[in-house]
Amino acid sequence: MPRLVLFQPEIPPNTGNVARTCAATCTELHLIEPLGFEISDRTLKRAGLDYWPWVNLHRHADWAAFRLEQQRRGGRLLALSRHGSQPYTELTYQPDDWLLFGRETSGLPLEVVADADACLAIPMPGSVDHGGGVRSLNLATAAGVVLFEALRQLQCASDS
Template structure:
């Protein structure tokens, strides 16, 4: 058990966002899990330009599918960040080893995954805004999780 939060990305499709999230996780000490398939190759120039030297395969796990991911998580708490939630991330009590799942930039997560997760949270935004950039969302929620659990 890591005793640090884990950020999980469901089938990410924008290489620059994933690279920025890798940097955020590296700087804040969180593990990253990526549920494949990705919408890009990890050799993509746009990805490499942003990730720079922050890529540490010891702190990144790849799952071949959401089925493999959820099998590995059956005894762990998974929290879904979604604009469809009614509870703010600031009103939630994070634990040190939570897995915080973020959906695909273009489509979120499928409805069956959305419904299978008990803890669904949102970042409150202005009423006319659709969503924050996923890299910004990860930074905001990860920082709050670390603050609540005394890890920063």
């Protein structure tokens, strides 16, 4: 089962909504500190509703600590960024993939993207890169879009 990773998330409701998606899909959620909020934040808990007992949550003190865990467990590290060179739908997902999303305000640092096995993008015709005004999708929306594509592919593979 792919894992969702949030690099230094800043907005509690976004992380709470991602946590709810993780609970619904039995997907591990990894948070890389520092966080822009306290884990006990009221808005974080509210966005996650009463699903927190079903969230398989892992916290990592920093990028280096996360990388040690990720390398120990294996699997590809897939960065998601508007600067990605490959659409997320063109990748064949594997059960042990790590889906890495950046900060809401600044995305993923270049040195973090450099550590990834691939850098994927969610195509957005209305983005600033295509003459529109949208810089990015909401973090919870982006995480859900990519996670459900990975799960769709993996379910199809297991049905064959």
